[in-house]
Amino acid sequence: MTVTTKRAFNFNAGPSALPLEVLQKAQAELVDFKGTGMSVMELSHRSAEFEGVHNEAIANLRELYDIPENYEVLFLQGGASLQFSMIPMNFLKEGQKASYIQTGAWSEKAFAEAKLFGTPVEAASSKSNNYKNIPALSEIQIDEEAAYLHLTSNNTIFGTQWKTFPTTGDLPLIADMSSDILSKKIDVSNFAMIYAGAQKNLGPSGVTVVIIRKEFLEKANSNIPTMLKYATHSKNNSLYNTPPTFGIYMLGEVLKWVKAEGGLEAIEQRNEEKAKYIYDVIDNSNGFYYGHATEDSRSLMNITFRVADEELEKKFLAEAKTAGFVGLNGHRSVGGCRASTYNAVPLETCKALADFMVKFQQDNQ
Template sequence: MSTNKRAYNFNAGPSALPLEVLERAQKELVNYNGTGMSIMEMSHRSKEYDEVHNNAINRLKKILSVPDNYDVLFLQGGASLQFTMVPMNFLTKDQTASYVLTGSWSEKAYKEAKLFGNAVVAASTKENGYRNIPKLDEIQFNENDAYVHITSNNTIYGTQWKQFPNTGNVPLVADMSSDIMSRPFDVSQFGIIYAGAQKNLGPSGVTIVIIRKDLIEKANTELPTMLKYKTHADKNSLYNTPPTFGIYMLGEVLRWVEEQGGLEAIQKRNEEKAKYIYDVIDESNGFYRGHAEPGSRSLMNITFRLADEELEKQFLAEAKAAGFVGLNGHRSVGGCRASTYNAVPVEACIALRDFMYEFQKKHQ
């Protein structure tokens, strides 16, 4: 283990990566597996890279218990491109797509869908400042909808779905960019899951899509080649040059998840980490003010405010001086945010808890 001091990294994304993964990549950076080349240098058509590619796919399928009737794709363009690809492929002229609005990213997905067809709001908590997730019985959609879209975790507002809606025969589509691989869930409940890698899966540059095979066959065929899911499914995500180093890193992060004991162990640790910080907020008598309602709190992004902006600026400045990185809230809402993704160690959350206690003592 490296003795170099690591920052307390609470960045929202790109975010912390497991130290063990970084050190393994460091050892293999110049000469991967005796090839005399870096992963970044070798052909994506080589048998050495093919093994890396398929191992990453298979590890992801194993950890998430992905059923056989789903494909796992490695794409590019982030979740933002998926905001477009989903309606392009599946929103037909005679159907409606229903979007549940729980924050900025679901708003962006909804905005893109409206460019391609009839998209409607199935439920929204915007009037409440996105402080909570809608109740399941508040979600309104029709049985002939093309799909229902949700965002499983909201990085900016700090809310997270605890239970997913049952949409029956209507495909449920989920942007899971910020909490995939943080807890067990039933993949078969969804038609499509997509996620940027830069929170819990690896470095930025790779986008995961888990998609039911029957949906691929039903998708719009009159699209540019690169915007069809079928193009990538048919070629095992090797139609064009993939982000090879990012996929290698993703595979190593997945190996690390297995080494930690899988999703059950990861979830337990994430709950422990979040509790340290939420407890400070709840016990502060209003000195720290959590944004999310308790029943909708995210385990990944803990959002809070202080009494006034000047005190917040002082908090963030002192935190930065103490070695904490990434505690600023999103530029669109301000405030403070601690992103406690999988790779953020328990020790960092304990250190933040202690800093918050001390800051309150000095400034109350």
């Protein structure tokens, strides 16, 4: 007998929606993974069965992103927040500066952590505009003597996203892609390093993906704790210690799902269509709804907006919750509303929100 469960309209910013097909497969395999008589959570990370899961996930990520052979793919722990520390610890040498582009709360946190290890400098910032936009490429001050240039590709709190990345030549470019990784095609070879927490587009929380150029890795500092060296994890295929095995299994299943959906071209097209439903309602509301981000910097992953009247905004969020919409409250630091439309959020869910927004406006003008 098939039991159907009512699914929420899930717009959580992270941990976020996972593909239903992936959840159902994990449910079916939870107790007995491929005839082992054990859950994947019970497998030894040194076993052939888990190594197959692990290596297949790496191979599929390489295929989807067309990752060149001179890049390592690592599965780490500690979230993107630990990367804020690991990056300067590994790559910021004494007396060196590192360049950071400030576009929101997470880039600010990365900047603050770098201060503990060296001298970070702002290469560009949109803070004076309350992070409503991504700085123009012409505004970025490229310091070729810097250890690296760091940016955050998508800003979950403010709803902005890079459309075109800077060209940095020999200066290593590092990107925190936690909230838009695998949402569109990119040229990995433009980056010395990409990192992302899994809990938005890649899987459940607990896994951090790092894609790092081998030549850049070779420049890392060596006199740092073993677990905080990228080289430790590179040399051991991310199996130096016990990894988050279930998270890697789920990440691998999400990658298979992306391939089955048509790959990144199909995913990107769908993400554009999903976001358009909601942005069109905002743009056609005659100011009843208004967005935070400037139009040229709008995110396809996090749609941030307000209702013109504060009391109506409270009513909107309350009625949306009653109607089954989850996660529409803006981040606690800025308030307002936010719809996170990550890869696994269905098109129908975004259409349902757009329809709800139209009806709410009709009922409350």
